[in-house]
Amino acid sequence: MDTKNFIERFYAKYGNRNIKPVLFFSPGRVNLIGEHTDYNGGFVFPCALNYGTYLLIRGIDSNILKFSTINFDDDAETELKGLFVNTKKRWINYPLGVINEFLKRDIKISGLEFLYYGDVPNGAGLSSSASIEMVTAVALNEIFNAGFNTLDLVKMSQKAENEFVGMNCGIMDQFAVGFGKKDHAIFLNCDTLSYENVPVILNDCSLIITNTNKRRGLTDSKYNERRGECDKAVELLQAYKPIRNLSELNVGDIPLLEKYIKDPVVRKRAKHVISENGRATEAVKVLKENNIKRFGELMNSSHDSLKDDYEVTGFELDTLVYEGRKLPGVLGTRMTGAGFGGCTISIVKRADAVKFMSDLSTVYKEKTGLVPDFYQPEIGDGARRLE
Numbered sequence: 001m002d003t004k005n006f007i008e009r010f011y012a013k014y015g016n017r018n019i020k021p022v023l024f025f026s027p028g029r030v031n032l033i034g035e036h037t038d039y040n041g042g043f044v045f046p047c048a049l050n051y052g053t054y055l056l057i058r059g060i061d062s063n064i065l066k067f068s069t070i071n072f073d074d075d076a077e078t079e080l081k082g083l084f085v086n087t088k089k090r091w092i093n094y095p096l097g098v099i100n101e102f103l104k105r106d107i108k109i110s111g112l113e114f115l116y117y118g119d120v121p122n123g124a125g126l127s128s129s130a131s132i133e134m135v136t137a138v139a140l141n142e143i144f145n146a147g148f149n150t151l152d153l154v155k156m157s158q159k160a161e162n163e164f165v166g167m168n169c170g171i172m173d174q175f176a177v178g179f180g181k182k183d184h185a186i187f188l189n190c191d192t193l194s195y196e197n198v199p200v201i202l203n204d205c206s207l208i209i210t211n212t213n214k215r216r217g218l219t220d221s222k223y224n225e226r227r228g229e230c231d232k233a234v235e236l237l238q239a240y241k242p243i244r245n246l247s248e249l250n251v252g253d254i255p256l257l258e259k260y261i262k263d264p265v266v267r268k269r270a271k272h273v274i275s276e277n278g279r280a281t282e283a284v285k286v287l288k289e290n291n292i293k294r295f296g297e298l299m300n301s302s303h304d305s306l307k308d309d310y311e312v313t314g315f316e317l318d319t320l321v322y323e324g325r326k327l328p329g330v331l332g333t334r335m336t337g338a339g340f341g342g343c344t345i346s347i348v349k350r351a352d353a354v355k356f357m358s359d360l361s362t363v364y365k366e367k368t369g370l371v372p373d374f375y376q377p378e379i380g381d382g383a384r385r386l387e
Helices: 003-014 093-104 128-143 150-165 174-180 223-237 251-260 264-288 291-306 313-322 350-368
Strands: 022-031 048-061 066-068 076-079 112-116 184-189 195-199 206-209 329-336 343-349 371-375
Touching: 003 112, 022 128, 022 174, 022 313, 022 343, 022 371, 048 128, 048 174, 093 206, 093 343, 112 128, 112 150, 128 150, 128 174, 150 174, 174 184, 184 329, 195 264, 206 350, 223 251, 223 264, 251 264, 264 291, 291 329, 313 329, 313 343, 313 350
Parallel strands: 066 112
Antiparallel strands: 022 048, 048 112, 048 184, 066 076, 184 195, 206 343, 206 371, 329 343
16 A cells, blocks of 8 residues: 555545654564574574554644554544553554553653554454563654664564563564565574674575465464473473573483473473474574575474474475475475464575466365465565654
């Protein structure tokens, strides 16, 4: 949607053409490798996308917050009279959770009109929720001169999702959305929050995101269950080593898991996290060496581990991955995000990209009855004001 049309939609919704709203944008993200490691203090390698959430926002002379989105019909109004409570599965929980974080820090919020528009598909695993949170945080920070830096806003947005929405996510999504840099991915240590922007140079290849179009509700999924299993693994492994999280171990420690973790399910969860950290670290190294072939192999190994050891893939994702690997020009393909639906990320020779999408769409529909969506994203910058 072009800016002019978006602003017209704002005026049609809220009236008063004398005061122009301010436009902000926050990207979605895709994680190239390093999955389910972020809340285990590990390494991730995400990048921001040129898809995301647009927000027009304007102050009003009242004590009311007005929320609307172009994506579906679900407007809401609420009065500013203290901290908010969860509204039970409505999309406004994401901005309300962020507003709460500002209120907790004694930032005085006055009446506002919000109009959101997103071209990141909800529930696809490309962080539409973090995108909404961060665009709200960046806008509030500027409008009310709150003075928070990007890392503050990232942490506030994560806290909003953890404590207000009820999704026990790690920091990767909000961090990638906040610190994204064009044509770079972020190699992030989720324990220390130290990071490096790494150029993504794919030569004659391109990134292709494929959406299973199987919706998943993360808060109700097994995501929190996996996090609990990892916590249990840490507790058991502390008999071997005084660790705070699984990412303090390395692949050389994997043989010890059988000795200290008798539960085979918990043991598999730990194995995935430890081995995935090794893959993420190697992936960054080989990307810097321009070894895209090896990068693709590591993506494949990542998916296999997510399927067999972490058990977060499912029939739809596995169909896309294993059928995709049979097609010409595919260097690597894996699920991305929390799993149980959502998307895959693939590296495909540019010359084979159109045939890849066509052939994969055909076989996926035959096997699942679903029609996938494809995106060929550019890697973009983080959350910011546009105009």
